[in-house]
Amino acid sequence: MQLPVTTREFDAGIDIVSEGQTVTQCCILIDGFTYRYRHTLEGKRQIIAFHVSGDIPDLHSLHMCYMDHSFAATTRSLIGFISHDAVWNLCMRRPNVAAALWRETLIDGAIFREWIVGLGRLSGLSRTAHLLCEIAMRMRAVGLAPEGVYRLPLTQHELADALGLTVVTVNRVLRDLRIAGLVERERSRMTIRDWRGLARLGEFDARYLHFRVPIAMMPIPQPERA
Incomplete structure (x- = not known):
């Protein structure tokens, strides 16, 4: 149809x-x-x-x-x-389409819950790392982030408004992530240099995204467990 x-x-x-x-x-x-x-x-x-x-x-x-x-x-x-x-x-x-759309709304709710925890309990540095990991995984899932490189068309004002931070803080956090060798940003191009380090810093666990493809098959590796 x-x-x-x-x-x-x-x-x-x-x-x-x-x-x-x-x-x-x-x-x-x-x-x-x-x-x-x-x-x-x-x-x-x-x-x-x-x-x-x-x-x-x-x-x-x-x-x-x-x-x-x-x-x-x-x-x-x-x-x-x-x-x-x-x-x-x-x-x-x-009915299978209805089920798929219902699943989509449930995943949307799971992402909201993850954001609430981040805004309420993570530091500015950690929540920024978490957001960069999330976007990388979601874009990789639709073929838009090869080798941990993806287009991030967000201004620092938009990042600040998503992370509950000031623009000055976002600028400092991105600089700290770059100095630590975790990411590199050139205009709208974001490159993740150290996925495990970034995921660990952001306390990122991709299971809340509920990918149908097993996580182990995703090209970007998952953070190590303690």
Whole structure:
């Protein structure tokens, strides 16, 4: 069954869906990099999730069509839009598809839980290391991070708003990671030099991502156990 998909490109910094909207379609990130965020009453932004190609960032809108957060692009991104009616019809006809979409929402929840622990209990250095590991694994899973090298189209302001840090702190943390020989960043190109060291620092355990491919088969090795 072929779904009716309409596509549209969005420039960096442009909202794809805004908080307060009532939506009648789901978005699929075909190409690019996006994030979800909310603003406080004082206007401070908190980024609550990043998304890579293949993700369906607003799948929850099938059940909750009122958007309680915004969804924007960090770089020029191609988005596919599918009406809720079409998705519901597909789920009714193909129970295996409905199960796959339900699994997607559960993994999304697992990532949220991991972020909450990091924001509440990890140091700025550790939570930055954890985020870089997560993005590397998620991009590697869709073929976008060969040999631990991937495009990270995020400004230091965006990293700060995701990590709950100041821009000055993010700059210092990235410098410390580079000096320690763990990563190297050149503009939007991120290279992980020492995966085991970075994962250990970030207390990163990829099991919360629930990859169907066994973790042992992932090209990037997992942190050693004590």
